[in-house]
Amino acid sequence: MRNREGKIVTTAVTNLDIHDIARSCRTFGVKEYILVTPIESQHQLVRRVLGHWGEEPSMKWHPDRFEALSRVRVEASFTGLLDRLIREHGVKPEVVLTDASDLRGGISYSDYRTELQARGKAPNPRPVLIVFGTGWGIDSSFHPAVDRILAPIYGPEGKQEEGGYNHLSVRAAAAIILDRLFGN
Template sequence: IPGVVGKTEAVQEDSFYNGMLDYPNYTRPAVWDDEEVPEILLSGNDTIIKEWRRRQSVERTLKRRPDIIGRAGIMPYLNYGAYVIEIYNSTLDPKTDNSISEGLKLNLIDTATVCRTYGIERYILIAPNAQQRETIKQTISLLSEEAECKDRPDLKEALNNIKLFGSTQKALAWIEKRSKTDLHKVVVTTKDCKKAVNWLSLKREILLKNYCTVFLFGRECELHSKMIDSANTVLPPISGVKNNLNHLSVRSTIGITLDRFFGQR
């Protein structure tokens, strides 16, 4: 209830508010019954204290209540955030087919908005063909202008978060340089793979090791075996009641995957 607690942050940082357990709290005196308040909390450095509390919350939750991680939104607990790479269908040319062009617009709007909703650092499109990159660039520019005319700053911000590269290697090198840390590459497959792991296990691992995670999506023809072999983790196809049917669009797969890791319930 607004106004009942003087400091809103105290409620937001309480156990279960974000799906995680609270960090340990201390009060004066600094030493009591041979137990001391951690030096970090006495440092006066707000940034270091905030980071310490965040990691304590993660460690406590994983140790005491790992079962609640499934419904927790973990993005606020990651130092390096997460990135989405979509490998564009290289066999299609939106410039020569109007229906494909409309599909491209829909894909850009939907996926960029989903990435913004879940706090993704960058939504990266891989288009090996220079003409394709130019077409995508022009489409993004057109959509941004439309968003501005319709007074939709949220959509414009989402579209501005898109970045284009000609190869996956260049994109990964850019992310590594930007984040200044090693990357944990996760390929989301469209077919069964022996090295695939459960998404919940990966979610706990990302939290524990504080990875800079890069999710790679694409159709089966784009996600070739070399890419799967070089991945740190492979996620199995998303399945439902009809497990033998796997006709989800790439943007649907992206939305479901991001909600599993960064959605808050």
């Protein structure tokens, strides 16, 4: 990820993101919500959060939270994650980038939704891996790993150059994008 100075850094996992994005994933039928970080202590943190909500009293009082969190996975690297998905699905998933900036070749949500619906009718559709950033967003050095780019989400005031504002939290961006692609 980039930091505020444009340098490449490893960001920290946010507890709130784990809970909120897991619920959005469960709501919109996403099979796995995968947090990628090379830092082992962050893996422990995620395991501790998941372990807490998987214990008997929490599970009993918050079964919906437990159900959503059961889709959370952690991986140490993006290449390790890709290798696992290729092993499990027998095909490389389509890597889809999300970004608040207007990157070249961005596809609209309605076009990609229509495409996914058509592809979903095939017997074994290629899995799709939608990538979200943290910090100040995903660095361009990641772009060679990307197959598709989704257009940015804008509000009524449009792009920043036009006076608009579209720097959403990753939680909000994930919920909006999943709704646009898979919502009713």
